[in-house]
Amino acid sequence: MIRYITLSISLTFISWIIGMVVNAFLNETAFYQKHLTNLNFVKSTKLNKLIGIGVIKWIVKNTFFKFFNPNLKMKRKIELTELEHLRKEMTFAEINHLIAFIAVAFFAIVKVFNGYFLLALILMVVNILMNLYPSLLQQENKRRIDKLKKLFKTF
Template sequence: MKTKTILKKVFLSLGSIFLFYRSYELIINWEKLQSSNNTEAVLFSILANLFILGSFALAGFAWPTYSLLPSKYYEIRFPKQILKFGKLIGVPIFQKFLLMTFWSNKDQQKRYFNGTKTGIFNWVKESKMSEFGHLIPFFILVFLSIWSLGLGFWKMSLINLILNILANLYPVLLQRTHRARLSPILKRLKDSTNNSA
């Protein structure tokens, strides 16, 4: 393994550990952080989303954390239905927004798919990594929203839930949409490999 790769893994791992610690601090103090003040509610919800998402995302960039879930979870059983549902709730619009803002860099896009046959398999792997990085934070943040609601802070619960849907649920659905689109191509590649064997 190259020194640059090792250093990258070390820095990403340290960043993830730091954010996990900050997330832990935030969660154990969640009850004390509840606020009816709009600015505070938005601020604490943003911090919760940033810390929790960041901790899992950085860990996923450093290590194959997506493999913690069984491979069956990532299988797309009903691609047409997923694509139809995604279109219905605006996943393609969300994708266009990402491509115009956070993912406008062409080099970033090539990290996902470089236009080759091998690149398709890399795209699938990257989509699994991204999905896992958003999936666990989604459930943790849903729990925090329910907690806020239980404490009577419905505004903070709603703000946190909206941010969570945009920052985590839509990215999860987008990755599943990617794999749904790729499923016929992957099937053809798999069949051609089996036929040539």
Template structure:
């Protein structure tokens, strides 16, 4: 059981690295601007049910806040600051989506080879460390877009 957890932790870190590398490779592609406007959850009520605000609070008030220092406002932000912040959020979001997809492929392989417990643990880690951060980035990006439209 401990090996399943260690495996999930290692694969999660690998997924982040793959997300960064692939994200860097595609960020100048024409389709990148299209995927920068992804929004999986259009309803704020669903965001609340999923606990995205609580998840955001956990990120801001735990050691996870040190992972991406570019996604932070120090003072009252100008329009340019908000645009830059949004770009950083898009970059982080797409990296997490790439990582999420990578781990889903590994989970499918594990399910195919009947490694059900390992697949389940990896799925939980993938949701917590890739899906939720991507959804949180989308939620915050939507808030910034609302401010920028005003």
């Protein structure tokens, strides 16, 4: 079981690289700009709280994960252009995680067909925690940035 957990964590880290590479190619397409920049799977703040996005947010802010993407920090004094840049960076991180989630999910499905049910289950749990939840967190942050952008435009 420990071997499966270690393998799952390793594969998830590798999936981040896959997500970045695939996203680098997708980023330049019209499909990306039209369909992927405004994904919103969980619109309700209450539901986000219920599924534990706040816990993931705390982990990202207070552990070594905060060093992984320093571009996602907001400065004290902000301008509209900075908000737009930050939103773009968040979208990029969100899509990276979604692509990584799909890659690991595909691997887990293959493992189910090969009869490795426990490995597939552990893979998906780790995948949800390390890929899906960060993507949902980015979506929540983008909604917050959109509210700030609206506020800036009213002044």
